[in-house]
Amino acid sequence: MTKWSTDDVMHRWQTSPWWVALGFLVYLAYPLATTLASHTLSIDLKLVGVLGILAFVAIYVWYYRTAGVQTPSKTLLTAGLFAVLGTVLTILVNDTYACYFVYGGVVLAALKDFKQFALLGMVILLWGTSVALVLGDSLGDATLTFIPFFLIMVMIWGMYRYIEMHNNLLQSQNQVQQLAKSQERLRIAQDLHDVLGQSLSAIVLRAELLGRVAPPSVQEELHRIELLARQALVEVRQVVQGHYEPTMVSELRQARTILEQAGIRPVLPERPPDMPVLIDQTLALVLREAVTNVVRHSRATQCVIRFEQEPGQINLSIEDDGIAGGSMHPGQGIGGMRQRVESLRGQMDLTFATGGVTLAISVPCDTQKGV
Structure with missing residues (x-):
């Protein structure tokens, strides 16, 4: 049996496509079925109910389809539209459309400030409670209906903030890792410059000195050694400075030279x-x-x-x-x-x-x- 860590669950949640949110629209099946099965509603009111559901779905998809560019004003607009639709449809059709207020409260969970979220969440749920009271529900029934929904809203808000903190932590860890890599590269570059650069400089100097006193038969080979060492020294310095960019043209040219010198x-x-x-x-x-x-x-x-x-x-x-x-x-x-x-x-x-x-x-x- 596969065990998922917290990081696995968070990754799957964060990388889920926007249309995963469409799964929560399943709760609209209840008001839709109630409206269509009603024997007391006229055809016109049933049509109003269906159109109200389609309008809700359109707003819902618009909001979550563009979730990457959510703003507080967009969140407030969406929650307000849900509340208005809930009010109209609850009064005109039936009370099953009161679930729109819950959707509006869940949308408000995107607000980062808890005080703002709690205040507006209470406002939207009190709005829904007032509508229920106007329609004849008792205060106790309306309260027992909306208080659990408010607790669900708080839980979802906490989940959003946990995801946000998790992302910030991952970002901080990545920054620390990048900084450590940069420092390690700097150390290696300095070692290359100090150790390898010094050795290549010594080879260049020794080849140059030997070339002055060596027999003519080996002077050409010493000159080649000197040129190769100088080229290697230039490349080491380019690597250290971050400017080394090898090209296939230059490598082919160098491959020909090296192979010929090796008798190949x-x-x-x-x-x-x-x-x-x-x-x-x-x-x-x-x-x-x-x-x-x-x-x-x-x-x-x-x-x-x-x-x-x-x-x-x-x-x-x-x-x-x-x-x-x-x-x-x-x-x-x-x-x-x-x-x-x-x-x-x-x-x-x-x-x-x-x-x-x-x-x-x-x-x-x-x-x-x-x-």
Whole structure:
């Protein structure tokens, strides 16, 4: 048996569509049936009763259909209209339409100020009691009828306020969590700047110094190391400052350079297909991680990068001819790549064969809408 927590119940209540409120209209079946079954009412009065119910339903639907833009004036107007309809129909047709006063009191529960709610609630119920007295009911009967309804109104008002406080609490918790995340990001960014930035600066300096005294045969490689370290240092600073925006064009260019330097023949397009910025940046990071794995672990001689653009979909594949499973296995960023792809509602598959590994990625994409 499924157990619901308070949070589950609150979530279901808050996310319920507006038409759930239509379920409470079932109580109108009593005045409708009483009116239609009456042998003392004329056809005209029965028609008045039916039209009165239709008018009530129209106002009720209007109020709850636009519940997201409720205002005190709108609430007071709706409660007043219910009371007026209740008065007219109770006098002209029968006393079953006194339930309109109860609906009016329930609508008033949307008022946040309890004093205002209690005062206006008492006014509308005293109004209903006065109508009952005018029609000949005793004071005791009228009082016993409307006092329980007032208690129900207070209970509903309390429920509304509980929901409101619950929402405020959730909002406060979310704000605290966001603040904690921001502080953690700031700490990580500072650590990156202090530790990684310093190490990369040292690599740049050492490569530059060694290049001055090294034989000509290794000076070119040292120069490449220096350029890569400088590029990495720039990217670290961009990450720290929140300005780092990788692009597929730059990653393809860098992938070609890295693969060639590692002695791996790159087969890749000069430019990627057009795609939305978010998809471009995310796939660029995935490509970087995949190429890094190929260089470090695959022992491949060739790496093929392909793009295929289908209606509503972008496909990216990275294939190497190295050791089966060498470039792609858990612990080498595969989980991070998969999370990035899944954040785009995409799919990532790994295929292992004796001739290497293929990483296939499919991401939904509508280039016309840019999503």
